Amino acid sequence: MxxxxxxxxxxxxxxxxxxxxxxxxxxxxxxxxxxxxxxxLQVQKHLNRLNKPAVKTIKSPDGDLIDCIHISHQPAFDHPFLKDHKIQMRPNYHPEGLFDEDKISDTEKPKQRSNPITQLWHMNGKCPQGTIPIRRTKEEDVLRASSVKRYGKKKLRAIPQPRSVDPDLINQSGHQHAIAYVEGDKYYGAKATINVWEPKIQQPNEFSLSQLWILGGSFGEDLNSIEAGWQVSPDLYGDNNTRLFTYWTSDAYQATGCYNLLCSGFIQINSEIAMGASISPVSAYRNSQYDISILVWKDPKEGHWWMQFGNDYVLGYWPSFLFSYLADSASMIEWGGEVVNSEPDGHHTSTQMGSGHFPEEGFGKSSYFRNIRVVDDSNNLKAPKELGTFTEQSNCYDVQTGSNGDWGHYFYYGGPGKNPNCP
Structure with missing residues (x-):
């Protein structure tokens, strides 16, 4: 029992x-x-904020959807300070001496001439006047980010610090660079012609980019930065295409700023170029070379920072109120490449920078920046004085400067990442 x-x-x-x-x-x-x-619900709300009602939608061959948005409905105007902003449709001033450097001399070898470049979506249409093209953000784009809040933002500590590098900081941040730079003066803009490639990325959370940085303030929490160039970022875009991009921050990537038009800030006025859209074609090793020109400068009258793509496209501007230090001028300019190395325990990624080849291989094989200029306080484009170089690990990625009549100040840069001398 x-x-x-x-x-x-x-x-x-x-x-x-x-x-x-x-x-x-x-x-x-x-x-x-x-x-x-x-x-x-959070993702959907964010998508509704970013993807404004379109006048027209163009499907790009790479799968992107390019929405033609009325110029006054773009994300910039979600910013409370821009509610009553009158859009400036053209800059008051343009840097002098812009076009001289791009004239190809009779003595330049034909093989070293660059070819025209465009964006893939242009094959299927164009946006009407009075609208701007914006790459539509998809749900999967936002879900790849660490959080909805961090979508479209760079991770912290993404700026090379040539004069005061802390080795622990390099290892902790995982960002590596091969750059040329100037400092010690007041700068009101910068220009360069940048060779375009499609570097191979090892891990989806890594990226490879080539850009110019306009920097103000210290390398602490108050750093101001305006950035523009090309990048391959599977994490941000969901593919390995080479894309035109911009970035800005006024607090060292903490809370302010974003890529392209993924937050309010940059005001676009151009109907032909889409931020974040694929660039086509790209350079091939020992074959055709393609490059893009980027100019960023400060309008002396309004104080806004303007961006120009090539010789024909003034894209828009960052209003001066977004910044503290850059409201006056920049204290440092950097040009070059950056990658993220996510490999642990001292191992190195095989993510390529530039063409994936070292600078000593030269034209047609290595990646370059040419006709490097800075804008001075008289709004003139000038050759930089005392161009310095910096790289954390030259056996992985390197940089070599030079100067000649056709290319002015230039440098080759980049590398394969992991190799016998970079284990």
Whole structure:
């Protein structure tokens, strides 16, 4: 009798435990479901903020959707300070001496002439006047980010610090660079013609880019930066295409700023070029070479920072109120490449910088910046004085400067990352 009673108690206890276990699973499932639906709602709200109603939509051959948005409905005007902003449709001043450096001399070898470049979506249409092209953000784009809040933002500590590098900082941040730079003066802009490639990326959370940096303030939490160039970033765009991009921050990448038009800030006025859209074609090793020209300068009258792509496209401007130090001038300009190395324990990624080849290989094989200029306080484009160079690990990625009549100040840069001398 006692044993039977004991058995019934055990069965009852077992049934109770199973019931509680199932209840726990149901609770966990409900919590997960609630969390997933909350995240979905968050993502949807963010997409509604970013993707404004389109006048026209163009499907790019690479799968991108380019929305033609009325110029006054772009994301910039979500900013409270820009509610009553009157769009400036052209800069008051343009740096002098812009076009002289790009004239190809009669003595330049034909093989070293660059070829025209465009964006892939142009093959399928163009945006009407009065609109601007914006790459539509998809749900999967936002879900690849660490959080909805961090979508479209760089990770912290993404700026090379040539004069005061802390080795621990390099290892911790995982960012590596091969750059040329100037400092020690007041700068009001910068220009360069940048060779375009499609570097191979090892991990989806890594990227490779080539850009110019306009910097103000210290390398602490108050750093101001305006950046423009090309990048390959599977994490941001979901593919390995080479894309035109811009970036800005006024607090060292903490809370302010973003890539392209993924937050309010940059005001675009151009209907032909889409930030974040694929560039085509790109350079090939020992074959045709393609490059893009980028100019960023400060309008002396309004104080806004303007950006120009090539000789024909003034894209728009960053209003001066976005910045503290850059509201006056820049204290440093940098040009060059950057990659992220996510490999742990001292191992190195095989993510390429530039063409993936070292500078000494030269034209047609290595990546370059040519006709490097800075804008001075008289709004003149000038050759930089005392161009310095910097790289964290020259066995992985390197940089070599030079100067001649056709290319002015230039440098070759980049590398393969992991190799026998960069384990």
């Amino acid at each position: 006692g044993n039977a009673h004991f058995s019934r108690e055990r069965i009852r206890t077992g049934v109770l435990l199973v019931f509680l276990w199932m209840l726990g699973l149901i609770s966990l499932s409900c919590a997960a479901s609630l969390s997933a639906s909350r995240q979905k």
